[in-house]
Amino acid sequence: MTTRQRHHVPDAIHTNGSASNPWWANAVVYQIYPRSFQDGNADGYGDLKGITSRLDYLAELGIDAIWLSPVYRSPQDDNGYDISDYRDIDPMFGTLDDMDALVSRAHELGIKIVMDLVVNHTSDEHAWFQASRDKTSPKSDWYWWRPAREGCVPGSEGAEPNRWGGTFGGSAWEYDEERGEYYLHTFSRKQPDLNWENPEVRHAVYDMMNWWLDRGIDGFRMDVITLISKTIDANGRLPGESQGLIPDEAAGEEGYSSPWPFSMDGPRLDEFLQEMRAEVFEGRTDYLTVGEGQGISPVRNEHITDPANKELDMLFLFDHVGVDQDGAKWNIGQLQLPELKRAMVDQQTAVASKGWASLYFNNHDQPRALSRWGDTSTEESRVKSAKAIALMLHMHRGTPYVYQGEELGMTNAGFTALDQYRDLESINAFHQRVEDAKVQSAESMLDSLSKVSRDNSRTPMQWDDSRYAGFTPADAGVEPWLAVNGNKAEINAEGEVADPESVFAFYRKLIALRHTDDVVSSGSFTAIDVDDAKVYAFLRVLGDRRLLTVVNMSSERVSLPVETYLRLTDGLEADKVLIANVDIDDLTSSVAKGELSAWSAFVYEI
Structure with missing residues (x-):
């Protein structure tokens, strides 16, 4: 692998006379899941020294910032x-x-750390919770503590303050014998929710954030940040604490009701985020803040x-990563391309004049988009569909994230077996749906896990074709903490970095295009042929320049939709094809016939 010093991305770009944009407007962010990226001390788990040893690889790819999943001290329950x-x-x-x-080595290479x-x-196990x-204790109300439901024996079945269920199954309340009360946990019972209504909690968080920024990091990706404001009444009570606002017979596989309608995008979210901005980021430059937006609409x-x-x-x-799910995450159907397009168009349209979009299909909580929406039946179709999906995503307006x-x-x-999984959500869901609620058979649930379990994206990074993929x-x-994918011999960095036709090489071109072409980083977005079930097409426009993106999102040769074809009736000029995942001569011939071969994708200046 080549070591090189990559140019530092400027703090602002100018686009054909438009207003100055922040550095992240033409940047690409790379997410690292540390325990699965590189094992630097041969204990089976990835670590920081391992990541540092691979930074030259990321500089070669051309990314601008790394989003680092949590490396803080933790019992590792989740x-x-x-x-x-x-x-x-x-x-x-x-x-x-x-x-x-x-951080120091990344900055030397012009890469920011988020x-x-x-x-x-x-x-x-945090000291705050123990106190x-x-x-x-002065910290007695730093978390959501509540007594047992009136008339119930504390700790007994059905005595929880309300009927909220946890995201990972069971009740969202856990009884604590030492305090004699219940605490709220939206996720695992070992993840108690902080009480953001308490200003002392908020300022303790802000102090911590400032400590890290002063230490040299460049921003934060904020996990489930849109859940920090809960709905409460004038007396500070949560829904269901008084007069049965959430009845015992609430809908749900285990008789529980979701707390998310009362915590997603809560009434004080804007206030809390504005306060955070003032207390942490005011006067700082060149940072990035990106939040995980459960319950957030495009508007x-x-x-x-x-x-x-x-x-x-x-x-x-x-919305866009749930278009093939029917009600529950584990009910998976076939992708209907128009549904994906509409979700993406809604996001693009909402930020057309102000605001900004993040662009992603993959992360540590999602299965691999290539397996989900692409074609991995042959090596040729895997490579071609991986490039097609990447081109389609990266040509939207916003900041792309590469997992x-x-x-x-x-x-x-x-x-193929439950004991191969390590993900808490997946293991709990299997037991709940198969053994407790009995809504799926074991065979059906294993099939669901194979498609959407979070462990699908958490297998170790494939560096080479050795026993544990390097x-x-x-x-x-x-052995690695999670088994290496069996296709490491066919898919690995060592084989792809030097191959000009590899998926890696294609990503390098896409990233470079965003860095160098103002239309890609700042142009407007207009969808074309939204109802077409096979072809994804759209325009990016800035000034007098227009870029047409066309992607055949299927394993079949297809006819170009009428509205798209009308923009190409004069044929393709090879020097106006900015990027394509197929041979230009073959592409020109196909377009002249009004067709596209399977998984063909290109960007054309018209």
Whole structure:
């Protein structure tokens, strides 16, 4: 792999006379899931030294910033999203000195470091929570503590304050014998929710964020940040605490009701985000804030990311990654392309004049989009569809996010048995749906897990074709924490970096195009032929320049939709094809016939 010093992305770009944009408007962010990226000490888990050893690879790819999933001290109940000390590094990943070294080396290469921020909840092992278990402690109301339901024996079945269910199954309330009350946990019982209504909580969080920024990091990706404001009444009570607002017979597989309607995009969210901006980021430059946006509509995204409102730079929305799910995550259907297009168009339209979009299909919580929406039946179709999906996403207006291994065309894990999984959500869901609620058979649920389990994206990074794919040394005497994908011999970085036709090489071209072409980074977006079931087409326009993106999102040769074809009736001029995943001569011949071969994708200046 080539080591090189890549140019530093400027703090602002200018686009054909338009207003100056922040650095992240023409940047590409790369997400690293640390425990699966590179094992630097041969213990089977990825770590900070391992990441630092691979930074030259990322510089070669051309990315501008790294989003680092949590590396804080943690009991690892939910793979680090349960933090017990915000100001320390978990020994699994290394030390604070290792973190400083990573930041320093990344900055030398012109790469910014964005850390995950998990402040809707902490670990139940955090000192704040342990103190709050004492009703006389100054931190007694730092979490959502509530007594048993009136007339019920504390700790007994059905005595929870209301009938909210946790995202990972069971009740959203856990009884604590030491305090004699219940605490709220939207996720695992080991992840108690912080009480953001308490200003002391908020300012403790802001102090911590400032500490990390002063240490040299460049911003935060904010986990479930849109859940921090809960709906409460004038007396500070949550829904269901009084007069049965959420009845015992609430709908749900286990008789529980979701708390999310009362916590997603809550009444004080804007206030909290504006306060955070003022307390943490005011006077700072060159940082990035991106929030995980559960419950956020495209219209609300516009408001939150509008610079005039001083909240966040961008949000991850969810509508587009749920278009093939029927009601529940585990009910998976075939992708209907017009549904995906409409979700993407809604997001693009909402931020057409103000605000900003994040662009992603993959991350640590999603299965591999290539396995989900592409064609992995042959090596040729895997490579071609990986490039097509990438081109389609990256040509939208917004900031693209690349999840580790996506740039190689990595695929789902291929697991067939429950004991192969490590993901808490997946394991709990299997037991609940198969054994408790009995809404799926074991065979059906294993099929669902193979398609959408979070472990599909968490298998170790495939660096080479050795026993453990170069993630852990083959002779180390330990196995990786999660099994390596069986296709490591066909899909690995060593084989792709030097191959000009690889998926990696194609991602390099896409990233470079965003850096160098103002239309890609700043042009307007207009969808074409939204109802076409096979072809995804749209225009990007800036000044007098127009770029047409056309992608055949199917494994079939298709006819070009009429509205798209009308823009190409004069045929293609090879020098106006900015990027394509097929031979230009073959593409020109196909377009002349009004056709596209399977998974063909190109960008053309018209």
